[in-house]
Amino acid sequence: MIFVGGSVVDPSETRSSPSQAGDLLMALLEHPVLVSSSHSFKAIPERKFSVSEQAGSEGSTQSKCVYVFQREYATVDPELVDLVGTDEATTCVGIVIRNRKSGMISVAHMDSPTVVDGGLTQMLSLVHNHGFDVELDVHLIGGFDDSSPKQASHKTRSKRQEIWDGYSLPLCIKIIDALWRSRENFHIQTLCVLGHNTRRDSEGNGYPIFNGFLAETSTGRILPASFDRTTRCPEEIVRRIRVSVSYEDPSWDGRLLETYDTRTDQFKIAPCTWTMCQLHIAMTLQHLSDSEILRTCSTSPSAEAPDFLDNIRRCWDYLIHRPDWRETFPMKQPRVFKRTAGGWTRCTQGSPINHPTRVDYLVN
DSSP: OEEETTEEOOOOSOOOSHHHHHHHHHHHHTOHHHHHHHHHHHTSOOEEEOHHHHHOSTTOOOOOEEEOOTTEEEEEOTTTOSEEEEOOOSSOEEEEEEETTTOOEEEEEEOOGGGHHHHHHHHHTTTSTTOTTOEEEEEEEEOOOOSOHHHHHOTTOOHHHHHTSTTHHHHHHHHHHHHHHSSSEEEEEEEEEGGGGEEEOTTOOEEESOSOEEEETTTOOEEEEEEOGGGSOSSHHHHHHHHHHHTTOGGGTTOOEEOEETTTTEEEEOOOOOOHHHHHHHHHHTTSOHHHHHHHHOSSGGGOOTTHHHHHHHHHHHHHHOOOGGGTSGGGOOEEEEEETTEEEEEETTEEOOOSSOGGGTOO
């Protein structure tokens, strides 16, 4: 069930069809309370998150942060973690669910309607404490109006026709529909998606205003944010590759990737495999031009961040130089990382491995 401004939202008599879910989404996008919250969110300066910025002045304490990649989710305890966030979202949508009573927060970076139902179940497993009377705050940020300029300006198109254009719209519809059909009480606080998160150039091409956010666990406050490579850790490249190969792994069908252990404040990256076919694809694609890579590998080629090409090429380079996945996951064991004063340290059999440098620089 969905609430806005303390009142339940009643979409219509029936709510099972995609068209009804689309109508509900349209109503929420036009709701005065959510329109106002989107304006307020966009007025907050974007925080550029980096290790150097976190180091701060002498004697300052570094914030404990958990970073979520595409198709991942993490549920964090405010007693163990200060900040949790994600970025690099273009057609993807970031969702925050916070238990008002316990302060537990779950953050997911959803990239497809196929992971919404299962992903929502995963997120709620540690947030609602199995009580359906709990009140949950929800924030949705990301996705943009990625329909073509011709489609966006076509005067004869109905709202329902426009709903199914692009990648962001169907994903947002599915998320809203799943929230409404759930037994929990969801209070939508922020809905900065689609038109509310779109800017256009002189030719009418759409781009997201924001690609990411941070959630402050102590207050539940959400603010626009971007991260640099040093804070997308631990195991940036391995986790990126894991996202790619998970599409061909049936064990992850309809589910978000689990990497963070809420109870121990550790990252446990389960083993994944890559095949010779995937290696061949990496070797083939690395020779493409920038524009060809964008057209082949992105759902929004004109809206990707400046480091998109570098990130994807580093993933291909890792696969080419480590064609056997068992080199990364010996004996099919997960890669476990423990939080330390200097960042994240890899552990083996429960004990830290003594590395001379930060783990987020190990795989570059």
